[in-house]
Amino acid sequence: MKQDSGVQALDALDRRLVVATQKGLPLVPRxxxxxxxxxxxxxxxxxxxxxxxxxxxxxxxxxxVPNHYAIGYTENGMSVWNVDDAxxxxxxxxxxxxxxxxxxxxxxxxxxxxxxxxxxxxxxxDRQAVMEEVAQIREMLGDRCHGHDVLFSSRxxxxxxxxxxx
Amino acid sequence: MSGERQLPAxxxxxxxxxINALQGEFPLSEEPYREVADALGIDxxxxxxxxxxxxxxxxxxxxxxxxxxxxxxxxxxxxxxxAPEERxxxxxxxxxxxxxxxxxxxxxxxLNMWFVLATEQPGDIxxxxxxxxxxxxxxxxxxxxxxxxFVEMRLRA
Numbered sequence: 001m002k003q004d005s006g007v008q009a010l011d012a013l014d015r016r017l018v019v020a021t022q023k024g025l026p027l028v029p030r031x032x033x034x035x036x037x038x039x040x041x042x043x044x045x046x047x048x049x050x051x052x053x054x055x056x057x058x059x060x061x062x063x064x065v066p067n068h069y070a071i072g073y074t075e076n077g078m079s080v081w082n083v084d085d086a087x088x089x090x091x092x093x094x095x096x097x098x099x100x101x102x103x104x105x106x107x108x109x110x111x112x113x114x115x116x117x118x119x120x121x122x123x124x125x126d127r128q129a130v131m132e133e134v135a136q137i138r139e140m141l142g143d144r145c146h147g148h149d150v151l152f153s154s155r156x157x158x159x160x161x162x163x164x165x166x
Numbered sequence: 167m168s169g170e171r172q173l174p175a176x177x178x179x180x181x182x183x184x185i186n187a188l189q190g191e192f193p194l195s196e197e198p199y200r201e202v203a204d205a206l207g208i209d210x211x212x213x214x215x216x217x218x219x220x221x222x223x224x225x226x227x228x229x230x231x232x233x234x235x236x237x238x239x240x241x242x243x244x245x246x247x248x249a250p251e252e253r254x255x256x257x258x259x260x261x262x263x264x265x266x267x268x269x270x271x272x273x274x275x276x277l278n279m280w281f282v283l284a285t286e287q288p289g290d291i292x293x294x295x296x297x298x299x300x301x302x303x304x305x306x307x308x309x310x311x312x313x314x315x316f317v318e319m320r321l322r323a
Contacts, residue, residue, distance in 0.1 A: 009238070021231050022230070022231075022233065023230070024228045024229050025192075025230040025231075027199075027217055027218050027229075029199060029214075030196060031199070032196070032198075047194040050231065051194050058233060058238055059232065061189075061190075061191065061232055062191070062231045063188045063192050063229070064188035064189055064217075064220075065227045065228050066189075066226055067224055067227050070177075070225040071177065071185060071225065076271075078280070092315035095315065095316075097316070101316060102317070104314075104317075105312075105313065106311065106313040106315070107244065107309040107311055107312060110307050113307075114277075119244075119309070151273040151280070152273065152274050153271045153272065153273050153280075154273065154274055155271070155272040156270075156271060157258045157261075157272055157279070157281075158261075158262045158267060158281070159227050159269050
């Protein structure tokens with residue numbers, strides 16, 4: 001597996017800040033003051049640290065994570081594709097640029113059971129909408145695609161997100 | 167924590183505006199909710215009440231920083247297994263019991279359980295996979311990402 005570039009270890013305060021915020025920000029008028037009091041630093045320090053982690057990509061963004069079922073995206077299909085290895089970066093970039101694709105990755109095959117090496121997560125308000133998205137991707141991939149499947153999710157079994165130990 | 171497939175929630179226009187506004191950048195200022203409320207033209211307390219209700223009703227799964235564990239030296243890895251139908255609930259409980267399992271979805275396929283492992287140490291992924299195999303008695307297929315082409319977790323409400 002390729003090592004992600006720009007990996008930086010967290011210092012002790014950053015790590016405590018992750019632990020203090022991973023379940024969410026306090027819903028009070030001055031949320032950073034609350035975190036700061038918990039960590040024994042100033043709110044300005046908390047904001048500076050969060051800004052630095054955003055800058056370094058340790059935090060992707062700060063905000064709301066909607067439950068996609070609840071906001072109407074009731075169908076979630078993981079589309080998986082067996083594409084030529086030589087073309088995968090080009091094809092992955094094309095598929096990833098489609099507006100309805102929320103995640104797109106190159107992942108390993110597990111032959112003979114699993115021939116698929118390109119994964120694209122699709123969301124739609126009904127299954128028909130997702131299947132139309134699949135048809136669009138199929139056409140885009142052309143003869144460099146040798147098979148595909150769509151795995152619809154039928155139930156969320158767990159969704160807690162990252163939890164690092166205190 | 168787990169749940170049957172949820173029906174779309176009854177969201178009003180303001181709920182949708184709030185969800186969409188909070189999928190952008192959240193201010194790093196003394197009173198960030200006030201800034202967001204001002205931009206939406208509503209009272210800060212109304213924003214806090216709505217957020218609190220949407221979290222309570224699980225319209226939002228969380229509100230706060232979204233961390234990329236890889237940038238801290240850790241790993242996220244997608245993995246799957248084929249749980250026999252008659253053991254599905256038991257296997258789901260076993261898999262969900264691991265703190266390293268961040269998400270878990272049932273999918274319609276022979277590989278019917280797909281979960282994401284998040285660990286602080288890259289080497290721990292392999293160890294957690296082996297422990298899940300041991301506990302469930304089922305082979306775990308790991309799908310580490312070889313390359314990321316796109317990730318955009320925002321969805322318009």
